Amino acid sequence: xxxxxxxxxxxxxxxxxxxxxxxxxxxxxxxxxxxxxxxxxxxxxxxxxxxxxxxxxxxxxxxxxxxxxxxxxxxxxxxxxxxxxxxxxxxxxxxxxxxxxxxxxxxxxxxxxxxxxxxxxxxxxxxxxxxxxxxx
Numbered sequence: 001x002x003x004x005x006x007x008x009x010x011x012x013x014x015x016x017x018x019x020x021x022x023x024x025x026x027x028x029x030x031x032x033x034x035x036x037x038x039x040x041x042x043x044x045x046x047x048x049x050x051x052x053x054x055x056x057x058x059x060x061x062x063x064x065x066x067x068x069x070x071x072x073x074x075x076x077x078x079x080x081x082x083x084x085x086x087x088x089x090x091x092x093x094x095x096x097x098x099x100x101x102x103x104x105x106x107x108x109x110x111x112x113x114x115x116x117x118x119x120x121x122x123x124x125x126x127x128x129x130x131x132x133x134x135x136x
Contacts, residue, residue, distance in 0.1 A: 047134075048079055048081040048082040048085060048134060049077075049078060049079040049081065049082050049134070050079070051077065051079070052077065053075050053076070053077055053078050053132055054075065054076045054077045055073055055074070055075050055089075055130040055132055056073070056074050056076075056130075057070045057072065057073045057074070057091070057118075057124070057127065057130060058070070058071055058072045058073075058074060059071060059121075059124040060121075062121060065123075067123045067124070067125070068123070068124040068125070069121025069122060069123060069124060070091055070118050070121055070122050070124050070127055071117065071118055071121055072115050072116060072117045072118055073089045073091070073115070073116045073118065073130055073132075074113065074114075074115050075087065075089075075113060075114045075115070075116065075132060076112060076113045077112060077113075078106060078112050078113060078114060079112075080112075082106045082134055083106050083107070084105065084106060084136060085105070085106050085134045085135060085136040086105050086106075086134070086135045086136050087105070087106060087114060087116060087132060087133070087134060088132070088133040088134075088135065089116045089118070089130065089131070089132055090130075090131040090133075091118070091122045091127050091129070091130060091131075092127070092128060092129040092130075092131060093122070093126040093127045093128045093129065094126065094128065106134070
């Protein structure tokens with residue numbers, strides 16, 4: 001008799017489990033999503049400058065800090081197709097204080113060069129990279 005009671009308990013637990021699982025499935029099916037399409041994809045974005053931009057920086061001595069700091073980044077070889085685009089320049093290096101970011105807009109009538117003045121000078125001896133991004 002006791003074995004029968006344990007069997008009934010197990011069947012009840014399994015039955016309840018199936019009921020909960022079935023109810024969850026039914027609830028998900030009843031969410032009522034109304035969109036008839038779903039999409040995802042990727043696209044190639046054409047570059048305005050196919051052969052790259054050259055970058056060099058200018059530094060000046062800061063008597064307050066006692067170090068040479070990067071004051072501007074000179075960019076050359078900018079294609080005319082980039083006119084009106086926003087340039088973002090980031091200086092990088094091994095020290096957190098080296099990460100300096102500034103932006104400028106490539107002027108219409110661009111002759112292939114732009115100078116981006118850096119608002120906060122980074123210690124020139126710590127700069128190991130100049131990164132340029134064009135947006136727009």
